Amino acid sequence: MTTLENRPDSDRRGDDGTDTGRRGLGEGGATLAEMLAQRRRQLTETGCYAGITDPHVLAEDPVRAELFHSRIMAALIAGRETTRLVSASPFVREVAELAIGIYTPEGDNIAQSIGIQVHIRCMGEVVQWMIEHDYEHAVGIEAGDIFWCNDPSVAGLHPADVYDLLPVFHDGELIAWVCTVTMEMDIGAVSPGCMPIANVERATDGIRFVAEKVGTEGRLRHDIELKIQYSLDMSDIFLLDRKGATAANLKVADEIGRMIGEFGLDYFKTATRELIEVERRNQIARLRQRTVPGRYRNVVPLEYYMADQPVSWLPARKDHIRLVPIEMRIDGDGALTLDFEGAGEWGWHPFNATPSGMWGGFAFTLVQSIAYDGRANLGSLLPVDLRLPLGSVLNPEDVRPLATASIWAPVIDIFSLWCAMASNAFFMRGFREEMFTYRGGSGMQMAGYDQYGMRRPLLAAPTGNFGSGATGVCDGIDAGGSLITAEIDLGNAEIWECFMPYLDLGRRLEPYSVGWGRFRSGACVPTAAMLHRSTQTIAAGVVGGAAEFILPNVGLGGGYPGGKRFNVVMRDTDVPARIERREPLFHELGHPAHPTYEMLDAEVTHPHHMAPPMEVNDHDILVTAIGSPGGYGDPIERDLDAIRVDLDDGLADRQIAEDVYCAEVEFDDAAKEWRVDPQGSARRRDAKRAERLARAVPVEDWWRRSRRRLLDHDIDPMLSEMYASSMRLSEPFTTEFKEFWALPEDWTPGEGRP
Template structure:
């Protein structure tokens, strides 16, 4: 055999630098100067502002066009119907530059994927060439959970790597352990977490590789849907790729290079400026609580246990505009699918910043520079092993960042930016299904994602929140159409409406939450598995602001062997509202689907599922301060009942038959509200008294054993030394106190 002569190549980046050298140069310049790429000045932006805007518009237009193109090719309703995807541009060394609208939680994560290639010397070991397509969905490398699949395309100009274009799509079936195969809870090691693409070359010459296609076909339940997503991604990234080349042709390579660096530095400065302008320096605190009930799950016996974990957050806004999130005191990771790797936590932070500060289209690496996430090692949010599954990492991330936005909202409020408050976004109790579909296809799996894509919003600082129209992980939530979703699962919606009285009360109320009632249809084999996206369970998060009330709890109930068919045959009422199944339907067995549980039996035609998806987000301000006119409007719109108007809002009202609308009795309302306030004073106890009582319980360890174990986990010195010190100070506990 003829020996091959390896020729040592120069680096593929500008000036012959290798990717690693370029990455190190970027990091060094930032560290030495404090400015991204050492840019104390922004010459292109300052001296040629019009050219700067021209390049921005050019690239941004390409990103938008690309996103639309992907929607038209994809088979997944997650892309076409609710646009769960994103296209973005990165510098050669992996820093996020610009992105389309969509699931912007992934903007920063794409950066970590490119860094992985850099630090693992893909340049030489794997080869990075024009037309190569890389794929990645391994959260140990970068990413939230395996369902989020990245496709990456390098952009070369005259032989030099000048940028990366990425696209990320969430897949509703990823070959994980069933049922469902997307976000399973009976999943305690990464090996059952789904199909993995470990930052690999999956295509060349702008086409998918045949060997990759075969791997997909052999390992997924729905390979065609997955492959069409890859083709959708390819259509998108190639569009942007070509447009970058065109932009360089027009403006020149130097100006392009200058632009992608200046736009990052500009975003860094904007982030600092916005924080300084809108917030007050100081510390706001909140705590995430995760409950994991795994004892009865069909998982490996040595992973069967219940546990509760907290992740405290100190959100520190520094005078220099930097935001620090310190999670000292976070509890230990566990053998379950709700752990998050630091990249996932970074993703959550980056989308939260878009929601609250950086919504001008230039959220990028620069936005993240003036932030710091302090995640103690060996915890739920920074595990020490890569062997963990992360299918349900959103369980932690959604609620954590909902609470983070709650902290930021308090600071915005202090500065007078009440209109910017969006507070905590609640949580969801979702589910996935597996078995056989209505077309007889088996194995089958699907993630019930419609309600995931759009939850009730928390009350805002100056108005009520819209119904079913807010989401932490995207700024563009949408529930999609029943007539599209039902094509993908063997269920009939008997109802998809807003839950009665689900708006969390306050001076401004939250939006209403969605619920669904489903009849299993055209299958005799369907198993339901919970997806615990931060539903409220037993411990309520602090979701309300300034005296607002919490809302409903989320739940999913399963009803087996019902008489629904008889009811239909006899044209008797069938359930279309929450709790109506109990009143109207006979059934053999009713089961409450635990947030981390599975159905105990297979479901079949005529069985019913009642899903109150969304855990109430918080209200804002005291309901007794709500303008009675708003209460009247809610009555007219059937958002609340007259009982709630009276009991919660202290509003006396009556129905005007002639005008066909509700009227407020202003005098009686004033008196009733006065009466309620006096009753509150009578009911209350002094804080000191409450504190003494609770302190005694702590000293006596008069708390459930799960909580004792939770405190033990958080107070371990390597996880929460500072946190535990402050805990002891607050409760005036002896220095040597331990759990």
């Protein structure tokens, strides 16, 4: 059996031309729509996936079951590597933003490769969307068909993530789907990059495939190939990624055929469904083992600065902030509900989330935080309920007219803070080593003519530069904190420099990015790129999180969130003259109050994370410094030896050691080492506690002062509008807000301070 040799008999004809009597492509001649409806009904009626109330096939022969699962995983991981080896994109080869999964005929995920685990459910949603739109009959689904989808109004988190879907048949029956996702550097979006910010309408998102059949018999249609060549500046990269994905999908489909030959079709069907149901049960068991039932809360402000964006849909040109309260409830039966009651309204910008995007966010978060044993699939998500208010920034009534380039932004911020909420649950249960936080980051993207004279969108995304949050038992990992893809790294600077007209000026861990605490977060690596041999380039922000001027609330147990992220743009620098004079260039940030780049003679600006497009030229320098997530515990309880090590490693300086950690330190010039004085440190720490007690006030006093500010409307107008937006959508939010501040019934947020 191979994928291509067996044709489905949607025309009721078998390979030998006889009438098979089959109505649909599914099991026993059922249509896919019937199968999907049945699965949904079974889940509702029994609470179990596919109505499997007694999963026993896998359990009856655990060795066989393990072999079966290992074969699936080996095929998927090999498939992922196939795509990487075929691809020429640094996103895929270097950063490894890709994954591949296997799905039931109804689009339910059975297993995922390593890699970007966001799309576990999203790619299956595309299959279900196709079923719901009767592709079985209206479009046709046959062996070797290639479908592409990158439209987030169907599923997904931005058009740059392109899904390649392949149906797998056996004796005329559609028995599975294999789906690969890769992130593309160019999708033909409005400049610059593939996640443009000056982009508020769907057309400027770039080329979108709405679950389209683009190939048959394992080959891409010639007209589609031409369409890509005429639509994208980097069509070669895009098409090579597609070839890699198709090769991977076919390779996995062939392996499925071999597995059916060895294990039998009945076992394949039953075991794949049991894998989902068993994972559902395991997820509940993990939640019951590692958490505590109850209610957990946090808040996420999403900052959208669109007023200066050069867009023609003028209603979009408005700065605003939206509040997203998160309430997690864990019930006695282990079910988990995330309720976003009080989320503010959607807007004309590319940063609205969608239900699919939110599920994507929760998928990668659960895989990294709880379901990390390599068996994550749809079952990991089944015990979860997401409540996303219609009309909110998490669930616009109609996504289709909107740009969707950065659904990531709210999703990352929200699930970063979910990690902090889950950490509280892990702490209470005693699993402090499971605590951690994450924080997204934003940077700069470019477009223009590269060093070869070719016009290209230029999005460099060395996302392996995030520090991870502290756990409850040790420091976070320096530059090791990407929640989205655990295997991610920065990629080789030399490879990026081949693709981008810039030179990497430095890759140093930055001590002031850290979230302080008894255990500190990992440090981040800022990026510093100097334009080199470009002829005409524009730069703008690229948003991987919507936090800018408000630090995300990710400190744990007395630890601080890492500091504010920032951009620096240096134009008209004296770098050429410095090179001529053989004088030092700028390689690391130094202290954030007097950064080392001040030694350069340049025009310096600090654009926010949504920097509108600006022209940049050779020897201009773009710096992005992201902030780390949270530290854990009171910083003045940090182990003195850990402080010494940080000082020696350049991950702390005297100011951090003395003012934040309250340690008495001295540099031994002769030994070239730092010394920490235990007695002096104890005195500093006692003094700090006394200072806190003298300086702090009862919360009641602070509450009265803060309440007065609200009554006087003495807050920033953007915050007034933020609260008003949530109140327009949510009566419960309004009631609770007024109750907390004991505000009069007729109080409204007003216009803010004049």
